[in-house]
Amino acid sequence: MTAIRALRQWPQRRRDQLPAAxxxxxxxxxxxxxxxxxxxxxxxxxxxxxxVRSGDLFVALSGEVQDGHEFLDAAFANGATAALVDRAVPYPHVLVDDTMAALRALAAAARQRTTARIVGVTGSVGKTGVKEALFAxxxxxxxGGAHRSVRSYNNHVGVPLSLARMAAHAQFGVFEMxxxxxxxxxxxxxxxxxxxALITTIAPAHIENLGSIEAIADAKAEIFRGLAPGGTAVIPADVPQFEQLRQAAELRGLQILTFGRSAHADVRVMDMIPAANGGSLVTVQFGERRLVYSIAEPGEHWVINSLAVMATVHAAGGDMAAAxxxxxxxxxxxxxxxxxRVNAPGGKALVIDESYNANPASMRATLGQLAQTPAGRRIAVLxxxxxxxxxxxAFHAALAEPVRDAGLDYLVLVGPEMQALNRELLRSGIQAVGGKPEFVHCASAAExxxxxxxxxxxxxxxxLVKGSNSLGLNxxxxxxxxWDA
Incomplete structure (x- = not known):
């Protein structure tokens, strides 16, 4: 059979008929x-x-502070092909009554036309990293047939925007909420x-607005409401709110997959050892099978994240070997x-950038990771x-224990809430043995x-540099x- 004849006989699929644009x-x-x-x-x-990149549709959203219509010239200068607007403009456009409502309508159309397997990800800690791992x-x-929400586009604007960007021929979609x-x-x-639907973990993030850890678990379990009966809920087996999450999933008639260290976990870590690249070599029990794989990301929390990824990939019909x-x-x-790896006097220094987000669970995890990182001196900016x-x-003061266990040589505390940890470190006499760590409190990133x-x-x-994004620790x-510039 000639190559041309073979191409003519290549089986046609529905996806092949979908528009390229x-x-x-x-x-x-x-x-x-x-x-x-x-x-x-x-x-x-x-x-x-x-x-904006060449070929984009620019959606001119009107907000309380800025009006996207004021940036049309810039958008088209950057290569926009057309705009979605609520007033006539001298550019190719679609005129609508409300651009936010139009974006949601475009998102709904994208969801309706797709045959992709869709994964939703939420959780108090780790959802963006896990979302990226799932996408990969x-x-x-x-x-190359997967789509995902980029950055942390996980709110009332980011989610419809991410849906509207999903191509008709996508085979998988991963969305953070x-x-x-x-x-x-x-x-x-x-x-x-x-x-x-995957819940990575439950931790006291946003507890100011929700009042209790149980209320946080209820809010995260709302993700199950979007699943049709027979869908799969992937939940952490190790959290105290496990039964609360399991019951929420059962009430929706969902299949349930669990992950973690617990003996009852469906995807359970059996062994983990440090790998040469700074990550981990992990052995996992999954039913009758054992899986062995490496993780590039360092830290025990990423071992647990990897279990969530494996369980979710399986539930979505993906390839666990590829995962x-x-x-x-x-x-x-x-x-x-x-x-x-940055240049410093005497060689290279390691900078770990965790400057985008922080909560009590992730603080403990990253300080534990720093403690296991080979180093001449360990420094933390929290x-x-x-x-x-x-x-x-209470949550800031409670960081005194993981700070002590991290074996720090120098600690910089930043922001008004860190005064509580500063007081606790002074009270506990953390410097009594060896005079370490030296620590100081600052009001701002510049200080x-x-x-x-x-x-x-x-x-x-x-x-290690870690804190909530609003502090600007980037x-x-x-x-x-x-450093050496």
Whole structure:
């Protein structure tokens, strides 16, 4: 058989008949109830003019502070093909009454047309990293056929935007869902309508707004409302709220897969040893099978994250072998575990960038990871944990124990809430043995930079920078990266 004849006989699939373009003007106008000014095709959807790329549809959202219509010139200068607007403009566009409502309509149309297996991810800790790991695993499984929400686009704007960006021919979709208040995930999961819903863990993030850890578990369990009966809930076996989550899933008629260290976990870690790349070599029991794979990301928390990934990939119909390869190749995300080797007097120093987010559970996990990191000196810059409300002082003071166990040489505390930890360290006499760690409290990231400069960085140091994003500790990371500049 000749090559040409073989190509002619290549089996046709439904996906092969789907349009290559993401959206065209006619469909956008139809699903949004708008009016198109011209015929056009777009390859992407964007709401920030600074991030527009050639071929994008720019959605001009009108907010309380800024109006996206004011950035149309910038969007088209960056390569936008057309815009979604609520007033006539001198560019190719679809005119609608409400651009936010139109974006949600476009998202609904994307969800309705797809045959992809959809995964929803939420949890108090680790959801963005796990979402990225799931995407890498399913993208490898489908040879480039996976889609996911980028960055932390997990709210009432980010979720519909991420859905609207999903190509008709996608085979998997992975969507992150976050919340600050009860009811928010219920609204998001109604849009995503996942086949598989994963809760990474339950921890006291956003407890200021929800009042108790049980209320947080209830709010996270709202993700199950979007699943049709027969869908799969993937839940952590080790959290005290396990029964609460299990019952919530059972009430929806869902299949349940559990992961963790517990003997009753469906996907259970049997062994983990340090790997040469700084990650871990993990042995997992899954039913009658044992899986052995490597994780590039360091830390015991990533071992547990990997179990969640494996369980979810299985539930979504992906390839678990491909998932193992993806986990072995993953690198840390900016602000969420990225590691930088930087020039310092006497050699290279390690900077661990955890500057995007912080809560009590993730603080403990990353300090434990730092304790296991080979280093001449260990330095930590810890910023305030936000949205803890009346619990803030207690949760900050409780970090004294993991700080002590981390074997730090120098500690910089940043932000008003960290005063509670500063007082607890002074009260506990942490410096009584060996005079370490030396610690100081700062009001801002800029002051923390000054303190680090005074202390100095040398080859062999390991520096952890972690705090809530609002503190701007990314500026500390940037200064460390350019230490010798």
């Amino acid at each position: 993401l959206w065209d003007a006619t469909v956008i106008a139809e699903v949004t109830g708008g009016t198109a000014s011209a015929d056009f095709l777009v390859s992407g959807v964007e709401i920030d003019s600074r991030d 695993a399913l993208d490898r499984s489908s040879r 976050g919340m600050n208040h009860a009811g928010e995930i219920a609204q998001l999961t109604a849009q995503v309508r996942p086949h598989v 193992g390869l993806a986990l072995a190749e993953m690198g840390g995300l900016k602000g969420r575990g990225a590691r930088h 910023g305030s944990m936000k949205e803890l409300g009346d619990f803030a002082d 923390a930079v000054v303190q680090l400069r005074q202390f100095g960085l040398i080859g062999g140091d390991a520096v 500026k500390v990371v940037d200064d460390l990266i350019h």
